[in-house]
Amino acid sequence: MKRSKIALASVALAGIGALALAGCASGGSDEPTSTGGDAGAIIKVNGSEPENPLFPANTNETGGGKIVDSIYAGLAYYDGEGNIVNDVADSITVDDANTITVKLKEGQKFSNDEAVTADSFIKAWNYGALKSNAQKNASWFSDIEGYSEETDSELTGLTKVDDTTFTIKLSNPVAADFVQRLGYSAYYPLPEVAFEDPTAFGENPIGNGPYKLASEGAWQHDVEINLVKNDAYTGGREAKNGGLDIVFYANLDGAYADLQSGNLDVLDAIPTSAQATFESDLGERAVNQPAAIFQSFTIPESLAHFSGEEGQLRREALSLAIDRDAITKTIFNGTRTPASDFSSPVIGGWSDSLEGADVLKYNQDKAKELWAEADKISPWSGTFQIAYNSDGGHQAWVDATTNSIKNTLGIDASGAPFVDFASLRTEVTNRTITTAFRTGWQADYPGLYNFLAPLYGTGASSNDGDYSNPEFDKLLASGAAADSVDAATADYEKAQEILLKDLPAIPLWYSNVNGGYADTVQNVVFGWNSVPLYYQITKG
Incomplete structure (x- = not known):
């Protein structure tokens, strides 16, 4: 790779x-490629x-x-x-x-x-x-x-x-x-x-x-937010435009249609329906580049059958039951890369050779074997579901993932749609959700620690599955205190190997940022974390 x-x-x-x-x-x-444009123009995103x-x-x-x-x-x-x-x-x-x-x-x-x-x-x-x-x-x-x-x-x-x-x-x-x-x-x-x-x-x-x-x-609320340039700001991100209208779309298909018709200036996500065509549709205005984004789904230990030895067996079986190669090719048209760790290839310290990473490779026979071992502890009953927000373009991959699980393990598996991101997050945050749920991480800062500590550290802010492992926490602390980047990376690799055993989240794939912009704007650059640098966009 x-x-x-x-x-x-x-x-x-x-x-x-x-x-x-x-x-x-x-x-x-x-850096902007040109300095022209209307300094008072509002950019619609x-x-x-x-x-x-x-x-x-x-x-x-x-x-x-x-x-x-x-x-x-x-x-x-x-x-x-x-x-x-x-x-x-x-x-x-x-x-x-x-x-x-x-x-x-x-x-x-x-x-x-x-x-x-x-x-x-x-x-x-x-x-x-x-x-x-x-x-x-x-x-x-x-x-x-x-x-x-x-x-x-x-x-x-x-x-x-x-x-x-x-x-x-x-x-x-x-x-x-x-x-x-x-x-x-x-x-x-x-x-x-x-x-x-x-x-x-x-x-x-x-x-x-x-x-x-x-x-x-x-x-x-649920419509848009309107921002204008703040003349009091004099830092390195000084706006080259007059402001932003950030529109809250119910679905990405509507946003993509607006982009094509010139009613939206910049779009930072492409709907599944346009993944195969957006680069030819938009030409040089299409964006398809690596970004610090990791995608997964989380299974809370509070769910029946997913704690202790039984839970570990079932998590591993589910991971092995997912054909990541097929899903990234057929659903995402190669704009995703199957995960080999819990971070991102654009981050220093990323690895595709961690011990235990085979759990992320499709293996039907091993998945069935482990699921059967778990059934000996407590027979499976019910439906396995992955919750997702319908306004984010996630249905296709959730359906493909649960179909792969269903076909491999012979269990009932499906998606559990929520109307929007806010309603999904409310149940996740309140710990009232009763299924697995989609998770992911867009890095806050370009460091390996950021992909690990906030999501899996005991009591961390984004630890939605309430995972806790003292040995993992010790390795995080040791890495953060290391006196060199290499020493820190070694500790973080050991920490990830613990995650590959415990699977507090099931890694799926790394995302490219797929987006585009209309011919109404110039100087559009998408940053390392997939977010456009709004302040440098010009229009007119």
Whole structure:
């Protein structure tokens, strides 16, 4: 298998020294090819209804993530190639393995003219970390001193030096990796008004990023959200257009039809019905490139027949019963690649030769054998289902996957459709879902740790199956504290080999980003994580 790798700005700490990340202009493939166009033009793009109010620490899904990343700016951001670039930060210095010093640029402001200061970060991070606030991204603060899952504990590791300087003291020696995470939305700052009425603020947020809400009430639920350029933002993502209309489509077929007719400017996902034709339909405006996206389905251990020894046998049998090669060829027309691990080929540390990876290869005889062994423990009864959201173009692959399982194991298997992503996520989040369900990961930052810790670490923010393995957790911690990239990768490979035995999620395939744009726009680039760089798109 050919390995495709995106350039990364890896930060490795060798002994005790100092390392500063200085802000710079991003180059490479995300540079605009031309500077023309109407600076006031609104770019119309596709999206999905966010799961929650637009609070950075409570947003960990792609629908809300697109919006949050557009209206906020953090200490740093990731450019089109996955390099980390300072944004609000003037410098981020690793003082030692447990300590980081952050110096902010002078004159940064929120769109309501409030200054962005050290307190803007310290208060926002404390809010995100407090147990009583129940923020989905709370675990992203777990390495900072003072963090507690059990009590409302302040992050004592955050210390204000002056209005534009603060330090981060970590409880674990993971400073080098922690710096890489700082472009993720959990670490965005908040203005003072956010803490007065967080629920109301989440409906009409005030940020410091390249865009802001067009007006109060610009978020029309289940319809669209309207953003305009934020002139207060002066960072590297300054918008070359007048704003974004992000339309929440009920299905991708409608979005693709709008793209072809010129009623949509940019589409970041192609419906199954057009997978075979979109490149010929769109020509040079078609996008088909590797992205940091991993797809799977998760089987909660709370489901009958899926805990203990029986559960392990059935998970392995189900994985072996899926003909990934056939599905990626016939359903996705080769725009997906069967998975060989739990990460992505565009991430440093990806591997196609992990011990135990044979469980991801189609093997009918072995699948039947293991299913029969599980039946000796407790005979199977009922239907195996995979839940999915109908508005995301998932029906075809879910049907193909469950048909492969049904034909191999001789059991009743089918998809379980939900009307939209929000309704599916509500049941997953509330732990009321009674079937397996589709899962996946679009990387938050370009690091192998990001594909493992948030999804499978004990108590992690996106651990939807409530998986817990102490040995896996130990390897994660060891990798994050390693003094070299190679040493970290070795620990993460061992951690993945544990996942291949336990199968808390069943890996399916890696995704290319398949999308396109209309002839109405220019300078369209899709980034390392599949999201278009909206701020550089021009029109007219």
